[in-house]
Amino acid sequence: MKNSQNQLKDKIIQKIKNQKDQRITFYEFMKMALYEPDLGYYTKNRTKIGKAADFYTSSTVGPVFGKTIANTFLELLPYSTDKEDYTILEMGGGDGRFARDALTGIKEKNLHIYEKLIYYMIETSPYHQDLQRERLKEHLDHVKWVDRLEEIPQPFQGVIFSNExxxxxxxxxxxxxxxxxxxxxxxxxxxxxxxxxITDEISTKELETYFLEQKIILKEEQIAEVNLDAIQWLETIVKFLDKGYVITIDYGYPADELYASHRQNGTLMCYHRHVANENPYQKIGDQDITSHVNFTELINRGEKLGLKTILFTTQSYFLLNSGILEYLQEIELNQMLQRDLFHDEALKMNRAIRQLITPGEMGETFKVLVQQKNVSDHQFRFMTGIIEQYGLSM
Known part of the structure; x- marks a missing residue:
């Protein structure tokens, strides 16, 4: 019997052979490689996140990521609804670590909001749903799983969150x-x-329009990625959101930096067992395939659709302003010799904070975009520099 990798490869080859021109767009290839039912990278029953898998996310670094963003949720939720209860929707919740840590943080800091909160998770993978249910067993009374936006009561008022x-x-x-x-x-x-x-005429005029609207001209021979699904996703959630906020965290750049001439080969990367490569045609279905996000498109398209950008910044700036340093553990120098450097919880917490905010690690590559709809302007803590928060000046 063929393994799943070979089964998926055969399905893609067959799809190519069924086409009149004996070819498919890279978009179609990547979609099958990642999402083909039961065979694609994200749809098969396989651990993808963590030390024994393919890549880390901010949530796997430690609970401090979710707990810090819980502070942001607590700021936004009272302004996100006209109702007497509160709602968060997480899209693409992975193994459920973020939801667990965020809900724990909300419960610890504001029991009143926690008791009136419903946390929706859109998750189509049964494998991930099982992982999420196990991790969220302490919060099951506040979590609901849905396959589609239409299953959530409307009009939706609340916070829509996504991370990677x-x-x-x-x-x-x-x-x-x-x-x-x-x-x-x-x-x-x-x-x-x-x-x-092979290179040929574009499959849709949307690709040409995409660059024209952003006034981006690629250098001769330059390769680039175009994420049209990101536009469709944004249009869908804006239409769904009646009132509230959209928080998008991901690695990426503004358009002029993303498509700068020095990025001659684009940003497409593959990950398998924490080793990066640039070949999407190997280990099909067993390696992740990603590309950097064009935040300019999300900002500009959001404005046209009725979303107002209130913050676009680095993950480091956002987490610092949201209170991540409050979780730092004070350790006396003379105590270091008595501590287990690898398993001591205080040391692990401090290492996690450093990894999340250090520019050379996750702090700078990851960006945070916060947009609002049908909400009046407010000055939130996460929008205020940490120096100003403590009444200091440079």
């Missing part, structure tokens, strides 16, 4: 050739017994 969701959407690959935007397609080379890329 948008980077996992399949993307189109394009390349500038002789001053004209072209698209990269995937075909099957029977002689070499491997996938191959």
């Amino acid at each position: 969701l948008v980077d996992a959407f399949p993307v189109h690959l394009v390349q500038m050739k002789e001053g004209k935007l072209k698209e990269i397609y995937v075909t099957w080379d029977e002689e070499k017994g491997d996938f191959a890329q």
